Amino acid sequence: MAEAVPKDGDGTGTSAAVSLPLGLPPIVRADGSAAxxxxxxxxxxxxxxxxxxxxxxxxxxxxxxxxxxxxxxxxxxxxxxxxxxxxxxxxxxxxxxxxxxxxxxxxxxxxxxxxxxxxxxxxxxxxxxxxxxxxxxxxxxxxxxxxxxxxxxxxxxRPAESQLRVGDLAVDKAETTAELGGSPLELTPTEFELLLLLANNAGRVLRRAQILEAVWGYDFGAESNLVEVYVSSLRRKLAGSAVLNLETVRLVGYVLRVTDHEPGA
The missing domain is CATH 3.40.50.2300 (Response regulator)
Incomplete structure (x- = not known):
């Protein structure tokens, strides 16, 4: 596809890498490493x-x-x-x-x-x-x-927040651990990645393809039930929550919601 190319400060086109340092200190992360x-x-x-x-x-x-x-x-x-x-x-x-x-x-x-x-x-x-x-x-x-x-x-x-809290769920990103109502959750590495994704997007419906891309890195195709299997496992492990529902949105995807009542009440 034909693409426009960068232009230099005088407005002339160029296809080569152009270095025009701003003379400013480099942007760094909170730990001092380069952004x-x-x-x-x-x-x-x-x-x-x-x-x-x-x-x-x-x-x-x-x-x-x-x-x-x-x-x-x-x-x-x-x-x-x-x-x-x-x-x-x-x-x-x-x-x-x-x-x-x-x-x-x-x-x-x-x-x-x-x-x-x-x-x-x-x-x-x-x-x-x-x-x-x-x-x-x-x-x-x-x-x-x-x-x-x-x-x-x-x-x-600012330093990245290590702790993520959604309802009575606490996720420690640095330690890759999670607690529900103060009790540790036993999660496989993949279950943790899926739970973190859902918690980061609590209240937002995630399409199946988005979940596959985010957790596994690619789409396995419509015939795979991989997401469904892991969502079902997480549902069982979150069943003790007083305020969390892991919902299926028919023909769309999944969403982790915080409610103001116990599931099923």
């Missing part, structure tokens, strides 16, 4: 140019060229900011963002795309994008916009 940016674009030369410019500005960078590989990178690389194209051949950027939010809702996302229409911008922001920059673009502007997103990213602004 992480994931660049996702199917145009490899453009992705390399964007990645190179962010490295020059002090970021640790990973580059991917497909939506599916980006979802794997979100789990493995744990980025603070994602620079995301919309027009990609496997999963478009809007759908990729929806799946990213299911895995890491706190990540800041900048759409970088050739779609420059007014309606395109609105669609991107309504889909959950934090910023929207059209191609061609100035590298210095991209660097500045990503820095702004970094300043508001929870993972950089």
């Amino acid at each position: 992480r940016a994931l660049v996702v674009d199917d145009e490899q030369a453009l992705a390399a140019a964007v990645g190179g410019s962010l490295r020059a500005d002090g970021w640790e960078v990973r580059v991917e060229h497909r939506g599916r590989s980006a979802l794997i990178a979100v789990r493995e690389f744990q980025p603070d900011v994602v620079v995301l194209d919309i027009m990609m051949p496997d999963i478009d950027g809007l759908d990729t963002l929806e799946r990213i939010r299911a895995i890491r809702p706190e990540i800041r996302v900048l759409f970088l795309t050739a779609l420059d229409g007014h309606d395109d911008r609105i669609a991107g922001l309504r889909a959950g994008g934090d910023d929207y920059l059209t191609k061609p673009f100035a590298i210095a502007e991209l660097q500045a916009r990503v820095r702004v997103l970094a300043r508001t990213a929870a993972a950089i602004a």
Whole structure:
């Protein structure tokens, strides 16, 4: 697909990596390590140019060229900011963002795309994008916009919260343990990942495909009952909760809800 290329500060097009350091100190995480940016674009030369410019500005960078590989990178690389194209051949950027939010809702996302229409911008922001920059673009502007997103990213602004509480459920992300009403839950590693995903998105319906992508990394196909098996197991283990319901939304997916009464009451 024909893609716009970056332009330098004078507005001239270029297909090479451009380094225009801002002369500012690098953005760092709470632990002092470099902030992480994931660049996702199917145009490899453009992705390399964007990645190179962010490295020059002090970021640790990973580059991917497909939506599916980006979802794997979100789990493995744990980025603070994602620079995301919309027009990609496997999963478009809007759908990729929806799946990213299911895995890491706190990540800041900048759409970088050739779609420059007014309606395109609105669609991107309504889909959950934090910023929207059209191609061609100035590298210095991209660097500045990503820095702004970094300043508001929870993972950089303060240490990541280890404890997650939903109703009478407590999940310790660092220790990969969970308690229900103060009593430990015995969970397999996969059950823990699924429970964490549901707890992070409590009250929000997650589609089956989103769950497969987030927990297992890919879609096993419609014939697989993998999600159903693990949801059933989690339901049994959460049955003692006074306020949690793990519900099936017919033909859509699953949702963990906090109620104000005991299940079945």
